[in-house]
Amino acid sequence: MIKLAYCNVENLDLKKAYTLVSQNRQEKIDFYRFEKDKKLSAGAYLLLKKLLSDENITNPTFKSGKYGKAYISNHENIYFNLSHSGKVVLCAISDMEVGVDVEYNDPAIDLNIAKHYFYNSEYVNIMNAENQSDEFFKYWVLKESYMKYTGLGMNLELDSFEIIIEDTIRLKDDKENLKFNLFNIENYKIGMVSHYATSDLIEYNINELY
Numbered sequence: 001m002i003k004l005a006y007c008n009v010e011n012l013d014l015k016k017a018y019t020l021v022s023q024n025r026q027e028k029i030d031f032y033r034f035e036k037d038k039k040l041s042a043g044a045y046l047l048l049k050k051l052l053s054d055e056n057i058t059n060p061t062f063k064s065g066k067y068g069k070a071y072i073s074n075h076e077n078i079y080f081n082l083s084h085s086g087k088v089v090l091c092a093i094s095d096m097e098v099g100v101d102v103e104y105n106d107p108a109i110d111l112n113i114a115k116h117y118f119y120n121s122e123y124v125n126i127m128n129a130e131n132q133s134d135e136f137f138k139y140w141v142l143k144e145s146y147m148k149y150t151g152l153g154m155n156l157e158l159d160s161f162e163i164i165i166e167d168t169i170r171l172k173d174d175k176e177n178l179k180f181n182l183f184n185i186e187n188y189k190i191g192m193v194s195h196y197a198t199s200d201l202i203e204y205n206i207n208e209l210y
Helices: 014-018 023-031 035-054 112-117 120-128 132-150
Strands: 002-008 062-064 070-072 079-085 088-094 099-104 163-165 169-171 179-185 188-194 202-204
Touching: 002 035, 002 188, 014 035, 023 035, 035 079, 035 088, 070 079, 079 132, 088 099, 088 188, 099 132, 112 120, 112 132, 120 132, 132 163, 132 179, 132 188, 169 179
Parallel strands: 002 202, 079 099
Antiparallel strands: 002 088, 062 070, 079 088, 099 188, 163 169, 179 188
């Protein structure tokens, strides 16, 4: 089982959303200075809450692993991952481990990031692409998703593994038979790594999350 969903939170009613999130999430929202970031934090939680509720999970207890990846401690075989960028929040839930990432496709991205931090073959493919920034963000969301899937996050070096984008997307020397999923929505790229291949990406209106 896997569900992947996103929502544009630009028009989120922050005051209303604040009353619907956990105390821990309220503290995270309060930490942010700008309203845009507060909306992303609140919206990501509400989207997760919606997907869990659809699976009849209404009382999750959240804890964090060694490297900071959040998990649900009071339900077996339920995994989730969150991401947000720009105006979009993203969430996946599954009965197996999962990692996701969403990024605004910024055409002004500094490609030296790929030169210095990506696997060399990935950088070469980016530089040879007709649309270099578009190709960069394909790799970025896939690599970030994999790093989050492992639970290591940024503790896993970006150039320590190679993503191969062909007719299918795969991890070189993959021992787990992982599935890499890539989506385009408006000016955003979405990546997901899990044990499931899916073409389903659910879009929610913000009013569906209240």
